[in-house]
Amino acid sequence: MHATTDTLATTPATQGGRSRWPALYVLCAGMLMIVLDVTIVNVALPAIQDDLGFTSSSLAWVVNAYLIAFGGLLLLAGRLGDLLGRRTVFVAGLVVFTVASVLCGLANSAEALVVARFLQGVGGALTSAVILGMIVTLFPEPRERAKAIGVYAFVASAGGSIGLLAGGALTQAISWHWIFFVNLPIGIVAVLLAVKLIEKDQGIGFGRGTDVPGAVLITAALMVGVFTIVKPAAELGWTAPRTIVLSILTLTLLACFVVREATAANPLVPLRIFRSRTLTGANLVQALSSAGMFGIFFLGSLYLQRVLGYDALEIGLAFLPTTLVMGLLSVRYSEKLVIRFGPRRPLIGGLSLIVVGLALFTQAPVDGKYFVHVMPVLFLLGLGGGICFPALMGLSMADVKSEDAGLASGLIGTTAEVGAALGLAVLATLAATRTESLTTAGTPVLDALTSGFQLSFAIAAVLVAVAVVIACTVMRPARDAA
Known part of the structure; x- marks a missing residue:
């Protein structure tokens, strides 16, 4: 870790102590805006369908258009940050995302909304791909870096559940248009503060050609x-x-x-970056844990809605324990755990808590009670996520040279996005297949739905358990030392 720290400390992006933390908050505000948008749309889909005339099959493109652009461009966006300067790419992404958000809110047809959502995905990729690399260069000292990454990990991990709550509140109180319009003032302020508070860095350039x-x-x-x-x-x-x-x-x-x-x-992605077992292992763990966690947030919301009868606002409130616990740990305690025990042991411990929580969710019944069958699970997921995700973010950048920080940041984002999409597709397909087969056999609908969700929860637990095995075997123990 010391060699990496020394390398990063000499980069132009490293700022004075006072301005670094406001700069971090600007970066996290940009990340929160991006993460919120992933889930805030889900609860508004019925209203969007009724207003714009989407068919049941075409409605998925409101989400898919964003995911395809976002997931497809993350790696390229991260490398562009290394080449052109990370602040430049970050600000450009904020501008594109904000403009696209306004276009989404103004959309008066299904086609217009899908195109605007694709553009949002482009802006989201440009913005989020370089953030982790910027944080690493801003905070070269291990203790401060661990705390900064804890704040970032909380925003990146817990922002989804905040989106469920915000989406339900805005849709019910005003209209679905405002889930996009709220990004306008946030985006404008974020751009102005980014230009003022984040020093402009020089990219390494295109060298011998792009x-x-x-x-x-x-x-x-x-x-x-x-x-x-x-x-x-x-x-x-x-x-x-x-x-x-x-x-x-x-x-x-x-x-x-x-x-x-x-x-x-002059390769876009130098293959030498994968020689690091730490970076490679961190990306494998990220993909598997994202597959399990994102799928459970989505399918857990469906369980609350279709089986227990929760509305959009109640679903958002139900997930608050995860957000609160994860936030408390990420912001106040995760860096202390990393400094005290090194990043690897908190990573393994946090992932193990997530496995336990997912295993408990497999027992959620048709007549489940929130405080008995749901809240303990969400508490464990928040506890595990708050412990392991900051450590994972730190490990993903531990062996990275300064000139590759944007690439590594985009890579960890890409594995998270692709892992989440793959996990959701697999878990949702298995749950639907199980439900359909049971319904065909004469099982009551609610029992069939519950059984399908229970199967998906079990598979998610297995995916995260595999991530634990990788963390124990692939990740280098030598990196435990801060």
């Missing part, structure tokens, strides 16, 4: 891959011909990208 073929290949691969996950895989199944063809195309594009990066003079 790796245009590499950029096209990886962006196409990620976009096709995310599209495959959220559309044909989720709707038709993984064995459907269309899913298989698109999966083969994704793998082919990825293979071509790897060949290109191995031979390019």
